[in-house]
Amino acid sequence: MSHGPSAPLSGGALTRSRILDAAAALMTNVGLAHTTTKQIAREAGCSEAALYKHFRSKEEIFVRVLHERVPQFSETLAELPERAGDERGPAEHLRDVTLAALRFYRRSFPIAASLFASPELLATHRRKLDELGAVGPQNAGQHLAAYLAAEQKLGRLAAAADPYAMANLLIGACFHRAFLDLFFAGEAPEGALRPADEEEFATETVRALLGGTGV
Structure with a gap:
């Protein structure tokens, strides 16, 4: 209602x-x-x-x-393990994750970049995350790997694939693409961003990831 x-x-x-x-x-x-x-x-x-x-x-x-002014990524991942085995399948879920990660990193990177210019500020930020009970960057890989492991147990991902390696590959690809988008600021030389469209990027990144596992 x-x-x-x-x-x-x-x-x-x-x-x-x-x-x-x-x-x-x-x-x-x-x-x-x-x-x-x-x-x-x-x-x-x-x-x-x-x-x-x-x-x-x-x-x-x-x-x-x-947590409140950047496109959310942690919520998407936290809910993901519960969706293992549903009708959508790994490819669709991973495509959602790819788009959420790309949009999160693209928006948050300019805000967070200066953390790494100050060891004291970075340490303060880590303490503040603990105080507030907020998720840290490691949670992305952990939640995604948990989902991939659950799908693996259901036989929907190749048994030989390493869930943590797959999670790292996907998140790393999104982080790198977000960095390039920000670096070129809409003025990327021809061929620098392939695929150029973010929807196609998500589709092809997931296709390459799952294809590499023999799924």
């Missing part, structure tokens, strides 16, 4: 949403390391005191931006 459109945000929920929108824009354009809570508050149209009513630190805002 439809409940109609969601009610417009107001009050604290609206302020929180504006903070995340402002943070996502700043972190994309100037990088996490160069984004301050003062800048975020100014762009969001609120005070720093109001910002700290919703978030304890810039690192917490960053984690929330990844």
Whole structure:
């Protein structure tokens, strides 16, 4: 049953949403390391005191931006093992994963890249993930490998295939493609991106992965 459109945000929920929108824009354009809570508050149209009513630190805002303002990947993967054996089959599920991963990495890479320029900031981010109980980057491979292993037990993937190797190959391909998309920024030389279309990229990447396992 439809409940109609969601009610417009107001009050604290609206302020929180504006903070995340402002943070996502700043972190994309100037990088996490160069984004301050003062800048975020100014762009969001609120005070720093109001910002700290919703978030304890810039690192917490960053984690929330990844979870609420970036196309989701972790949810797609977390639900995947339960779908082993259903009517859609491995190829269709892996195609969904490929598109979700590509869109996630394309959006999150510019935001997260500056983490690696500061060992202290990266360490702080790892601690914040633990504090918030948020998933880390290793979860992608673990969830995907669990799904592949489940399909393997059902006889829908070749028994000799290594689920973790397959997961790493697929996620690595998506990460690399997202990097190239960002590097060329819509001005890639002819032939630099093959397949050029992301839907075709997903289809052909999965075809190559499954073909290599003898499925």
